[in-house]
Amino acid sequence: MDPTRILLSSLLALGMAGCHKAPPKAPPAPPPAGPPAVDLAKLPPVDGVSLAHTCAGCHGTEGRIKSAAFVSLAGLPAADLVRTMKDFRTGKRPSTLMGHVAKGLSDRDLEALAAYFAKLPKDAGKGGQP
Numbered sequence: 001m002d003p004t005r006i007l008l009s010s011l012l013a014l015g016m017a018g019c020h021k022a023p024p025k026a027p028p029a030p031p032p033a034g035p036p037a038v039d040l041a042k043l044p045p046v047d048g049v050s051l052a053h054t055c056a057g058c059h060g061t062e063g064r065i066k067s068a069a070f071v072s073l074a075g076l077p078a079a080d081l082v083r084t085m086k087d088f089r090t091g092k093r094p095s096t097l098m099g100h101v102a103k104g105l106s107d108r109d110l111e112a113l114a115a116y117f118a119k120l121p122k123d124a125g126k127g128g129q130p
């Protein structure tokens, strides 16, 4: 056997020995099979009152809250609410929370919410939270 062959075969043997010592690798886990993403536009229409329940925790019951940190939504002109929410959704308007909230709402949802909040009196003297 010529020296090159000896070198090659010993390298090969070493390589194989190395392979044997390597801990067995688990096959890559398949991606988790979650439910498919929801196409918001294909969901049946939801009325503004029902949707507004999801906002109440932060913006007050019926869109009124007495807080320096949270904004009341009652009486907000519909076009303003829709525009603001779309700006949150695209990131044009920076936000901590609202970007996430807005991404879960379709344009149709925004219209329904806006129509609902626009009709509520800004300050009914009750319903606002302390």
Ligand code: HEC
Pocket: 051, 052, 054, 055, 056, 057, 058, 059, 071, 073, 081, 084, 085, 094, 095, 096, 097, 098, 099, 101, 105, 113
């Ligand atoms: C978990 C709390 C939370 C929830 C739920 C929430 N918001 Fe907000 N909202 C915020 C915060 C905080 C801001 C200030 C912007 C930011 O940092 O995200 C804000 C800002 C806004 C503004 C801008 C007000 C202004 O003129 O400055 C609008 C409009 C708004 N929210 C609408 C909604 C609507 C509609 C819903 C329900 C679909 C909703 N929010 C649900 C916390 C919340």
